[in-house]
Amino acid sequence: TTRVPLSTLSPEDLAAFLAEKQAAYTALQERGLTLDLTRGKPAPEQLDLAEDLLRLPTTHLDRSGADVRNYGGLEGLLELREIFAELLGVEVAQLICQGNSSLTLMHQTVTNLLLWGGPGSPRPWKDEDVVRFVCPVPGYDRHFSMLADFGIEMVTVPMHHDGPDVEAVRALVENDPTVKGLWIVPTYANPSGAVCSQEVAAALMAMPSAAPDFRIFWDNAYALHHLTEEEVKSADALSLAAASGNPDRPILFASTSKITFAGAGVAVMAMSEANKAWFLQHLGMASIGPDKVNHLRHVEFFGDAEGVRAHMRKHRDIIAPKFAAVDDALTAELEGLDIAEWTRPTGGYFVNLDVLDGTASRVVELAKAAGIALTPAGSSFPLGQDPRDRNIRLAPTFPTLGEVETAMAGVATCVALAAAEKLSGQD
Ligand code: PMP
Numbered sequence: 001t002t003r004v005p006l007s008t009l010s011p012e013d014l015a016a017f018l019a020e021k022q023a024a025y026t027a028l029q030e031r032g033l034t035l036d037l038t039r040g041k042p043a044p045e046q047l048d049l050a051e052d053l054l055r056l057p058t059t060h061l062d063r064s065g066a067d068v069r070n071y072g073g074l075e076g077l078l079e080l081r082e083i084f085a086e087l088l089g090v091e092v093a094q095l096i097c098q099g100n101s102s103l104t105l106m107h108q109t110v111t112n113l114l115l116w117g118g119p120g121s122p123r124p125w126k127d128e129d130v131v132r133f134v135c136p137v138p139g140y141d142r143h144f145s146m147l148a149d150f151g152i153e154m155v156t157v158p159m160h161h162d163g164p165d166v167e168a169v170r171a172l173v174e175n176d177p178t179v180k181g182l183w184i185v186p187t188y189a190n191p192s193g194a195v196c197s198q199e200v201a202a203a204l205m206a207m208p209s210a211a212p213d214f215r216i217f218w219d220n221a222y223a224l225h226h227l228t229e230e231e232v233k234s235a236d237a238l239s240l241a242a243a244s245g246n247p248d249r250p251i252l253f254a255s256t257s258k259i260t261f262a263g264a265g266v267a268v269m270a271m272s273e274a275n276k277a278w279f280l281q282h283l284g285m286a287s288i289g290p291d292k293v294n295h296l297r298h299v300e301f302f303g304d305a306e307g308v309r310a311h312m313r314k315h316r317d318i319i320a321p322k323f324a325a326v327d328d329a330l331t332a333e334l335e336g337l338d339i340a341e342w343t344r345p346t347g348g349y350f351v352n353l354d355v356l357d358g359t360a361s362r363v364v365e366l367a368k369a370a371g372i373a374l375t376p377a378g379s380s381f382p383l384g385q386d387p388r389d390r391n392i393r394l395a396p397t398f399p400t401l402g403e404v405e406t407a408m409a410g411v412a413t414c415v416a417l418a419a420a421e422k423l424s425g426q427d
Contacts, residue, residue, distance in 0.1 A: 002336060003335065003336030003337050004336065004337075005336070005337060005338035005339075006337045006338060006339050006419055006420065006423055007338065007423060009423075011424075014420065014423060014424050015424065017416075017420050018417075018420040018421065018424055018426070021413060021416045021417040021420050022417065024413045024417075025366065025370065025413055025414070025417050028370045028410050028413055028414075029369065029370045029371075031370075031371075032371060033370060033371035033372060033406065033407070033410065034371045035371060035372045035373065035399060035403050035406065035407040035410075036372075036373040036398070036399065037372065037373065037374055037375075037394050037395055037396060037399065037404075037407055037408075037411070038373050038374060038375045038395060039375075039395055039398070040190070040258075040349035040350060040395040040397060040398075041262060041395075041397065041398045042258055042262055042315075042397060042398070043318065043319070043397055043398050043399070043400070045318055046258075046315055046318055046319070046397070047261060047262075049311065049314050049315065049318075050259075050260040050261060050301065050311075052301060053260055053261065053264075053297050053298070053301050056296075056297040056300045056301055057293065057296040057297045057299075057300045058300060059296075060293070060296075062077055062078070062079065062292070062296060063078065063079050064078070068292035068293050068295070068296045069292075069293060071288045071289050072288065072289045073289045073290070073292055074096075074280055074283060074284055074287065074288075074289050074290070075096045075097070075280065076096050076097025076098060076266075076268075076290050076292070076295055077097060077292050077295035077296055077299065078092070079296075079299045080097050080266065080295045080296075080298055080299050081095050081096065081097055081268075083299065083302060083304060083305050083307075083308065084097065084254070084268045085270070086305040087223070087224060087305050087308055087309075088220065088223060088234070088252065088254060088268070088270060089233065089234065089236055090238050090252065090270040091238075093273070093276075094238060094270045094271060094272070094273075094276065095268055095269070095270040096268065096269050096270075096276065096279075096280070097266050097267070097268050097290065097295055098266070098267050098268070098269065098283075098290045099266075099267060099290055099291060100255070100257070100261075100263065100264055100265050100266065100267060100294075101255065101257070101267055102219070102221065102253040102254060102255035102257070102267040102268070102269070103142060103146075104267070105253055105267050105269050106143075106146070106217060106219065106253055107146060108279075108282075108283070108286075109215075109217070109251060109269075109279065110146070110147075110150060110152075110181075112278070112279065112282045113125045113180070113213075113215070114126045114131075114150065116282070117213065118213055118215070118248070118275065118278055119213070119248045119272075119274040119275060119278055120212045120213040120248055121212070121213040122212065122213070125180060128178065128180075129178070130153060130178045131151075131152045131153065131178060131180050131181075132152065132153045132154070132155055132172075132176065132178045132179045132180065132181075133147055133152055133153070133154055133155070133179070133180065133181040133182060133183060134155055134156075134157055134164070134169055134172050134173065134179060134181070134182040134183075135147075135154045135155065135156050135157070135182075135183060135382055136156070136157050136158070136159040136163075136164035136165070136169075136182075136183075136184060136189075137156045137157070137158065137159060137380065137381050137382070138159060138191055138192060138352060138380030138381060138386075138391050138393070139159065139183065139185070139189070139190070139191075139380055139381075140183075140185055140190040140191075140219070140380075141375075141379045141380060141384075143183045143217075143219070144381070144382040144383070147183075147382070148382070148383060152181075153178075154382035154383070155172055155179070156381070156382060157169050157172070159189060159192055159194055160194065161192075161194050161195075162194065162195065162196065162197040162199070162200050163184070163186070163194060163195075163196030163197055163200035163201065163204075164182070164184060164196075164200065164204070166200055166203045166204065166207075169182065169204065169207070170203070170207050173207055173208075173209045173210065173211075173214060174207060174208050174209065174210060175210055176210055176211075177210040177211045178211070179209070179210065179211060179214065180211050180213065180214060180215065181214065181215045181216070181217060182204070182214075182215075182216050182217070183216075183217040183219065184196065184204075184216065184217070184218060184219065185219050185220070185221060185222065186201065186218055186219075186220055186223075186234055186235060186237070187220055187222055187223045187232065187234045187347065187348075188222035188223075188225055188226075188345060188346070188347035188348025188349075189222075189348065190221070190222070190348065190349065190350055190380075190393075191343075191350035191351070191352045191380050191393040191394075192343055192345075192350075192352040193343045193344075193345025193346065193347065193348050193350065193351070193352065195232055195234075195346075195347075196234075196235050197235065198235045198236065198240075200235070201235030201236070201237055201240055202235075202240045202244070204216060205237060205240040205241040205244050205246055205249055205250060206240070206241075206244035206245075206246070209246075209249075213248075214249060215248075215249060215250075215251060216237070216241075216249050216250045216251070217251060217253065218237045218250045218251060218252045218253065219253045219254075220234055220252055220253065220254045221253070221254060221255065221257070221258070222258070222347055222348040222349065223254055224259065224308065224309065224312050225258060225259075225312065225315070225347050225348055225349065226312065226316060226346065226347045227316055227319070227320045227323055227345060227346050227347050227348070228316075228320070228346045228347075230346060231309070232346070232347070237250040237252060238250060238252065238270060238271070238272070241272075242272070247272040247273075247274070248271075248272045248274050248275050250271070251269065251270075251271045251275060252268075252269065252270040252271065253267070253268070253269055254267070254268050255267040255268065256298065258315075258349065259308065259311065259312065259315075260298065260301070264294065265298075266294060266295060266298055319396075319397050321401055322396040322397060322399075322401055322404045323344075323345065323351065323396060325396070325401060325404045325405045325408060326342075326351050326394060326396050326404065326408050327342070327344055327351075328405075328408075329405065329408030329409045329411070329412050330342050330353070330408065330411075330412050330415075332409075332412070333409070333412030333413065333415070333416060334412055334415060334416060337416065337419070339355065339356045339415065339416065339419035340353060340354065340355045340356070340415050340419075341353075341354045342354070342394075349395060349397055350393055350394060350395055351393075351394040351396065352380075352391065352392075352393060352394075353391070353392040353393075353394055353411075353415075354390045354391055354392075355390050355392060355415050355418065355419065356390065356415075356418070356419040356422055356423075357388045357389065357390045358388070358389050358390070358422060359389065359390070359415075359418040359419055359421075359422050360377035360378070360386065360389045360390050360391055360392050361377040361378070361389055362418040362421070362422075363377070363392060363411070363414045363415050363418045364376060364377045364392065366414040366417060366418060367410065367411055367414045370410055370414070372407050372410050372411060372414075374392060374394070374411065375392065375393045375394075375395070377389060377391065377392060378391065379393060380393050394408075394411070396408075
């Protein structure tokens with residue numbers, strides 16, 4: 001059956017559609033489900049891929065003969081830095097390896113900028129009247145909640161399939177000296193799956209900024225997390241910035257949270273020489289060195305950069321079918337009705353679902369009452385406020401394939417029901 005847009009149905013046909021969806025929803029509730037599509041966590045099978053880490057390292061000596069059990073080596077183990085420099089397309093000298101969380105490194109970076117300022121800062125950010133960040137939306141909720149916690153104001157710009165809206169960013173960055181930062185997930189964005197093109201990255205790195213210490217937080221959490229055989233290469237942020245005379249603008253972050261263990265991986269950071277000296281100077285006050293045993297464990301486990309790529313293909317084999325199941329369920333129920341749009345990401349951990357304007361909160365509420373937990377509507381926007389109440393972030397990696405199928409069929413029913421309610425004036 002070819003469907004017609006729901007908004008074009010006659011009142012009688014719409015009433016019949018609504019009754020059909022209400023019946024389907026009642027049946028869904030009667031199943032007594034308890035399913036969860038809220039957070040982008042690796043499934044147990046994915047964690048099992050790295051189980052051998054628990055038996056490594058086999059030695060306590062690094063390549064240079066240093067004892068990794070002891071203090072020291074603030075920049076992290078050289079052999080691991082080499083692997084991640086190759087994977088992220090940066091110089092080894094630009095990259096450091098630290099503890100398990102890249103989010104912590106981002107937090108430390110903002111803290112340092114607030115307390116002391118960074119290279120090029122006229123003063124510490126805490127001494128500015130206002131500090132603003134440009135936030136492409138939809139985006140990663142933890143970036144936004146961190147900024148809110150620091151009292152940093154957020155100004156949104158649209159996120160397109162090839163990165164943030166360059167002209168919207170430019171209008172803010174060029175003219176407003178209170179705009180000190182921009183946060184971006186360049187490859188397989190959370191939640192849209194967008195990949196920032198080399199052209200957009202070049203424009204972001206080159207545009208004049210009113211603030212002399214404008215920083216781009218280049219959170220490449222999903223750089224290696226391909227869902228298809230096409231393994232896209234991330235835009236070359238550090239080189240582009242250096243080539244356009246703004247070497248200190250970008251700071252790169254990544255981690256093995258979704259490569260090895262989400263709770264016990266390694267986080268990395270890459271940046272200009274000046275930024276690195278600045279960051280290490282402050283880090284040296286907080287630590288005598290990172291967990292190099294874990295660094296060596298990762299080096300032994302992977303061997304080299306190709307070992308990491310091969311490992312990521314095993315993740316892909318586990319999670320790609322779950323992403324296909326999301327698309328299949330939404331297509332089966334909603335295609336042609338013109339009440340929802342969703343992404344078909346080629347990497348990363350999320351699907352972005354845009355439902356009929358004004359119905360996202362209702363969809364999440366309906367799903368919850370049917371035992372399906374979704375991320376709260378609006379969570380991909382600063383302060384949780386989606387001006388159109390239409391955006392829902394789906395995270396299909398953690399549940400089993402069968403659970404994703406069941407949950408998504410239910411979500412699709414909720415999307416259709418909420419739209420029918422809205423269009424028939426029942427909301
Ligand atoms: N950045 C993004 C875009 C993420 O989606 C996540 C995890 N959800 C993180 C950072 C967290 O990274 P880490 O585990 O290294 O702190």
